[in-house]
Each structure stands twice: as structure tokens, then as C-alpha cells.
Amino acid sequence: MAPQLRTPLCDLLGIEVPIMQAGMGGVAYGRLAAAVSNAGGLGSIGGIDIPLEEVDAEIRLFRSLSDGPLCVDLGFPANAPQGLDDVEVPPLPGPLRQLKRELDEHGVELAPTHDQAISLADNKRKLEISLDHGVEVIACGLGTPRWVVDLCHERGAKVMSIVGQAKHARSAIRNGTDVVIVQGTEGGGHSGDVGLITLLAEVLEFATVPVVAAGGLVKGDQIAACLTMGAQGAWVGTRFLASTEAGSEDVFKEAVVDAEYDSTLRSLLFDGLYVRMLRNRFTEVWEGHEDELSPYPVQRVLTMPFKYAAMKANLKSHMSLPSGAGAGMIIDIPGAAEILERLVTETVEALRSVGKTVQFG
Numbered sequence: 334m335a336p337q338l339r340t341p342l343c344d345l346l347g348i349e350v351p352i353m354q355a356g357m358g359g360v361a362y363g364r365l366a367a368a369v370s371n372a373g374g375l376g377s378i379g380g381i382d383i384p385l386e387e388v389d390a391e392i393r394l395f396r397s398l399s400d401g402p403l404c405v406d407l408g409f410p411a412n413a414p415q416g417l418d419d420v421e422v423p424p425l426p427g428p429l430r431q432l433k434r435e436l437d438e439h440g441v442e443l444a445p446t447h448d449q450a451i452s453l454a455d456n457k458r459k460l461e462i463s464l465d466h467g468v469e470v471i472a473c474g475l476g477t478p479r480w481v482v483d484l485c486h487e488r489g490a491k492v493m494s495i496v497g498q499a500k501h502a503r504s505a506i507r508n509g510t511d512v513v514i515v516q517g518t519e520g521g522g523h524s525g526d527v528g529l530i531t532l533l534a535e536v537l538e539f540a541t542v543p544v545v546a547a548g549g550l551v552k553g554d555q556i557a558a559c560l561t562m563g564a565q566g567a568w569v570g571t572r573f574l575a576s577t578e579a580g581s582e583d584v585f586k587e588a589v590v591d592a593e594y595d596s597t598l599r600s601l602l603f604d605g606l607y608v609r610m611l612r613n614r615f616t617e618v619w620e621g622h623e624d625e626l627s628p629y630p631v632q633r634v635l636t637m638p639f640k641y642a643a644m645k646a647n648l649k650s651h652m653s654l655p656s657g658a659g660a661g662m663i664i665d666i667p668g669a670a671e672i673l674e675r676l677v678t679e680t681v682e683a684l685r686s687v688g689k690t691v692q693f694g
């Protein structure tokens with residue numbers, strides 16, 4: 334039994350411990366979210382990458398497994414097209430032609446994909462589906478428009494905004510968000526270039542809503558440091574990616590366990606926005622070819638068939654493997670409840686020993 338750990342955020346979100354499992358495309362589905370919420374944290378479904386029907390099905394699955402609160406993570410980037418057909422796609426650039434040759438050698442065929450992530454219309458529908466199910470919390474990556482906050486509040490849901498820069502925290506607060514999640518450059522997936530400890534201090538200076546820390550957090554000692562600074566909780570991705578309930582492929586989980594401190598990089602190669610991911614052939618082919626990158630969302634439309642083809646073939650060397658810099662410290666693949674319990678225990682132990690080596694006066 335883990336010791337108790339509460340902050341005012343727990344009352345705001347109806348959770349027992351202030352640790353949240355992050356929304357992650359291809360990783361965070363109903364089963365993982367339920368395991369985390371049942372253990373007292375907040376579980377999330379990564380709703381950006383999956384089709385509408387799957388958002389619906391995963392929320393239903395969660396509700397069948399847990400009575401706890403649920404977060405659905407969605408995206409409303411300002412420059413997103415209404416639909417995929419609005420994106421003009423150029424011919425394949427050199428690095429992708431090279432990847433195609435390599436996939437051919439492995440007998441892996443590119444398949445046309447219907448990418449759900451970038452259509453604003455689809456994301457609006459996913460928000461409606463989530464609110465119809467009474468989802469308690471909506472997390473917004475890549476911008477928090479006021480209409481999203483207003484709609485969520487009307488329907489009784491709280492809003493959390495994931496930001497990588499202080500100015501984005503300011504605008505999310507102006508638009509009425511309930512919680513700001515500051516994600517340092519250490520974070521997996523989309524991440525800015527400011528380190529967590531700096532960004533957290535910066536945002537805590539002006540934030541009028543609870544602030545949650547994210548990015549590279551895989552141990553309670555790190556969470557304790559953030560709570561000591563004034564954060565009210567932690568949003569944890571990669572640590573939960575390497576868990577038994579995560580929907581990530583086994584080879585992906587193993588790649589996280591095998592990762593070392595320098596195994597991740599931040600690159601525009603995935604979708605034209607900076608994403609932290611594990612180095613492999615999928616990233617290596619772009620080295621020295623950065624001038625061939627396209628802006629968001631064109632780059633995403635170009636790389637998506639490669640991502641899905643490698644995933645389907647379980648070809649780890651060519652898969653897209655978003656991961657935080659904390660992967661180097663992950664050495665096992667336990668159940669999500671055990672991960673949560675370890676994080677809570679470590680956080681409490683670290684908080685209890687704060688200042689033990691410090692001498693005053």
C-alpha cells in the first residue's frame with residue numbers, strides 16, 4: 334500500500350494522488366487509463382491519433398473497467414486543416430525515398446493511411462463524443478482555443494493545457510483553462526526547447542491555476558523536486574509506455590528499456606513540429622537532409638504511411654518511437670498500478686528527506 338500524497342489538484346480532478354498518465358497516441362487506450370485511475374491517479378486516452386469510432390470504443394472500455402475519472406487527450410492546433418483533403422502533398426523527399434528502398438528490402442509495403450490526427454473537424458467530433466460520455470477531463474496539446482474551454486465547462490468537464498513555453502501558458506490561462514501542464518524539453522512527443530526546471534519556475538511566477546510538471550519524469554525524486562517548487566502534480570508519459578497495459582508494441586516497450594541517456598533526439602522529421610523520439614533508421618535518414626523537411630502538417634502526411642507500415646511489420650529500426658529523455662532510467666515493464674505506487678512511494682520518501690543534507694546558518 335503506497336503512502337498518501339495529496340495536493341489541491343486531487344480535489345479539483347477527483348483523484349487520490351496527483352499523478353496523471355499522459356495521453357499517448359498508439360499507447361494510451363482504455364485499458365491503461367483504467368489501470369491508472371483504479372490505482373488512484375488520472376488515466377488518459379490518447380484521442381488524437383485514433384479514429385472517431387475508436388475514441389468511442391475506448392471510452393466505453395474504460396467505463397467498463399473503472400469507476401474513476403477519465404481524461405481524453407485531443408489536439409486543436411491553430412494551423413490544422415479542416416480535413417486531410419485540404420493538404421497538398423509534394424513528391425517524396427530524398428530521405429523518404431531512401432526509407433522506401435529499405436522497407437522494400439524488408440518486404441514491407443507502404444499502405445495508404447487515413448490519418449485522423451490533423452483534421453480539425455475530426456477532433457471537434459472527438460470532443461463531442463468525449464463530452465457525451467461525460468468524460469471528466471479534456472487535455473489539449475498544441476493550443477487551447479477558448480471555444481474548447483467554454484464547451485467543456487458547459488458540459489461539466491475540466492480542461493488541462495499542455496504547454497512547452499511560458500507564453501503558451503499565459504494564453505491558455507487567458508482562455509480559461511483549469512490546469513496548465515508545463516512540459517520541459519525532456520518530454521516525449523511534441524516538446525519545446527526549455528528545460529522543465531526553468532519552464533516550471535517561469536510559469537509558477539504568474540500562473541493563477543494549478544501547474545503540473547511533465548517531461549522526463551520517471552522517478553518520484555523528480556516529482557518531489559517539482560512539488561517542492563510549487564507544482565501540484567505530474568503528467569507522466571514514457572514511464573507508463575513501458576507498462577504491461579500500454580497499447581504500445583512489445584518492441585517499442587523493449588526499445589524504451591534498452592534506451593540510454595543519449596538515445597533520444599528532438600526533430601521536425603515526424604510532422605514538422607519538434608518531437609522527442611528514440612534514434613533509429615527512421616530518424617537517421619534525415620541527418621544532413623534537414624533542408625528537405627516540409628512544414629506541419631505536410632511533413633506528417635508524408636511520413637504517416639512509413640510510420641504505419643513499419644508498425645504493422647513490427648520493424649523497430651524503422652518505426653516512429655516517441656519517447657522522453659527519462660527512458661534511459663527505465664529498466665522494466667511492470668503493471669501500471671505498480672508504476673503509480675512506486676512513483677508515489679518514491680515521491681513521499683524524497684519529500685520526507687528534503688533538506689536532510691542542507692545546513693543553515
Ligand SMILES: Cc1cc2nc3c(=O)[nH]c(=O)nc-3n(C[C@H](O)[C@H](O)[C@H](O)COP(=O)(O)O)c2cc1C
Pocket residue numbers: 355356357358359360379380381382406407408473474475495516519520521522523547548549550568569570571572574654655656657658659
Ligand atoms: C509515445 C508517445 C505518444 C504521444 N502522443 C501524444 C499525443 O497523441 N498527444 C499529445 O498531446 N501528447 C502526446 N505525447 C506527449 C505526452 O502526452 C506527454 O506530454 C509526454 O509523454 C510527457 O513526457 P515523458 O514521456 O517524458 O513523461 C506522446 C508521448 C509519447 C511518449
